[in-house]
Every structure is written in structure tokens, then in C-alpha cells.
Amino acid sequence: MGEEVKLHGMWASPFSRRVELALKLKAIPYQYIEEDLSNKTPSLLRYNPVHKKVPVLVHNDKPVAESMVIIEYMDETWENNPFLPRDPYERAMARFYAKFIDDKLLPTLAKLGQTAGKEKEETIEEIHEQLKVLEDELKGKQFFGGQRIGYLDIVAMILVWLHLTGSITGQKVLSTEKFPLIYEWIERVMKMEVVNECLIPEEKRQDWIQLAQRAPKSASN
Numbered sequence: 001m002g003e004e005v006k007l008h009g010m011w012a013s014p015f016s017r018r019v020e021l022a023l024k025l026k027a028i029p030y031q032y033i034e035e036d037l038s039n040k041t042p043s044l045l046r047y048n049p050v051h052k053k054v055p056v057l058v059h060n061d062k063p064v065a066e067s068m069v070i071i072e073y074m075d076e077t078w079e080n081n082p083f084l085p086r087d088p089y090e091r092a093m094a095r096f097y098a099k100f101i102d103d104k105l106l107p108t109l110a111k112l113g114q115t116a117g118k119e120k121e122e123t124i125e126e127i128h129e130q131l132k133v134l135e136d137e138l139k140g141k142q143f144f145g146g147q148r149i150g151y152l153d154i155v156a157m158i159l160v161w162l163h164l165t166g167s168i169t170g171q172k173v174l175s176t177e178k179f180p181l182i183y184e185w186i187e188r189v190m191k192m193e194v195v196n197e198c199l200i201p202e203e204k205r206q207d208w209i210q211l212a213q214r215a216p217k218s219a220s221n
Contacts, residue, residue, distance in 0.1 A: 003028075003029075003059070003060065004031075004058075004059070004060050004061070005023070005028055005029065005030040005031070005057065005058070005059050006030060006031045006032075006033060006057070006058040007019060007020065007023065007030050007031070007032050007033065007055060007056070007057055007058075008033045008035055008041070008043065008044050008047065008048075008054050008055060008056040008057075008058070009032060009033070009034065009035065009054050009055045010034065010035050010036075010037055010054045010055075011034060011200070011204070012200065012204075012207075012208045013054055013055065014157065014158050014161050015054070015055055015067040015221050016054050016055040016067070017157070017198045017199070017200075018067050018071070018154050018155060018157055018198075019055045019057060019067050019070050019071065020032070020197075020198045021154055021157065021194065021195065021198040022070070022071045022074055022083065022154055023074070024194045024197060024198065025081055025083075025149065025154075025194060026074060026078050026080060026081055027080070027081070028074070028078060035054050037054070040052060044056060047063035047065070048063060048065045050065070051065060051066075051221065053065070053066075053221050055067055055070060056070075057070045057073070057074070059073075059077065065221075066221050067155075067221060068098055068099075068102065068155065071083060071151060071154060071155075072084070072151075075151070082150075083145070083150050083151040083154065084150065084151045085145070085146070085150070094144070094145070094150065094151045094152045095151075097133075097134070097137055097144070097152050097155075098151065098152055098155040098156075100130075100133065101134070101155050101156060101158060102155065102221075104130055105127070105130045105131070105134075105158070106158065108123060108126050108127050108130060109127060109158075109162065111123050112124070112127070112173070124173055127173055128173075128178065131159075131173075131174065131178075131179055131182065132179075134156065134159070134182060135179045135180075135181050135182050137152075138181040138182065138185055139181065142185075142188065143185065143188070143189075144156055144185070149189065149192070153185075153189065156185075157189070157195070157198075159174065159182055159185075159186060160186055160189060160190060160195070160199065161199075161200075162174050163183075163186050164199070164200070164205060165209060
């Protein structure tokens, strides 16, 4: 059966980029449609009428929205190179920590650029507490998924983006001293060609930071 796969995304969206990474890890051929979030295509509005966000995966004209939902759909549809563990408990834990990243860590990171003084210090402390949770999850592992990159690693790529942001702005919330295991993981995944293909190109990273600071929360998920 012929497979037609399209991805509606946006170059600066980490949610869109995580779906691109999943597609590449599965070696799934796809057509990429870049969306201008200030002037969304009729196709995006038709395929995701509820949230009107990127990313949206369209598989044989059937749309799937929201990055974590898309990745799980892909894992069930294309069985090669599975992302989620076979063990039910390990699978539940991967989902739990992925939700922790999206529901706890990301909103706290979003607050960082909107605070100053004591409030900023408190936000950084909160981020450090959340990063410690992920640091502990990496103990004894090469990847969050165990011996190879998996579901939680794909979701956790936001840590690589956080590292790159700190390198550009000088505001390094993520330090080698506090989080050595996360840093080792970052170095490990950044040696993978497929991961680098899904990062913001170096020449556009300053633009990305400026865009992220003013982007509406509803832009992507």
C-alpha cells in the first residue's frame, strides 16, 4: 500500500522539530509544509480545526495533531525502530516523564524571559528542581530510553535547545556542574547526524530566540 505522509510544521517550533526527528528515526519519507503562523494555510485550519496549531501529521489524508500524540501514532503505525518500551511499566514511566517535561518544565522555562530580580531567581531555582528530576532519571543510562534513543529522548530534546540558548545568550540555566548526566546525554545526542538535522540551523538561532520570546503560547504543541 502506498503511504502519503505530510508534516505541517514551523521551523522555530521545538514541537514540530521533535516530530521531524521521529520521522527521520523511523526512516519515513514525508513531505514538509512550512507554516506561517501569522497566516496559516487553509490545509492546516482544515486538518486541525480545534487548536489550529502545528505540528500536524497527515497520513493518507488522515490528520493527527499534537506532537506526543503524533509520535505515539507513528510508533503504533510503523513498527520499525520502536520508541516506547515493550514493558508496560517502563512505557507508563516514559509517558509520565514526557508529560512532566511538557506540563511542568516547559511552562517554567517560558516564565524565565518574563521575570526579573527575585522572581527570576525563584524561577531558575524551580527550573533546577525540575531538571534534577530528569537528571535522576538518566542515572545508569546512556539515553532516557535505555541503550538507544526513544520516546522520552525525543520529547527531552528541549534540553538541547535550552543548552543552545544558554550558549547564545550567556544565561546558562543548565550547567555541567549541576547536571553532569544531562550534559553527557546532550553531547551524546548531538553527535547523532539525525538529531543535528532537526536542530535550528546555527545562522538562524538568534532569530529563533527573539521569536520564542514573543511567540504566543498557542503557536504549537
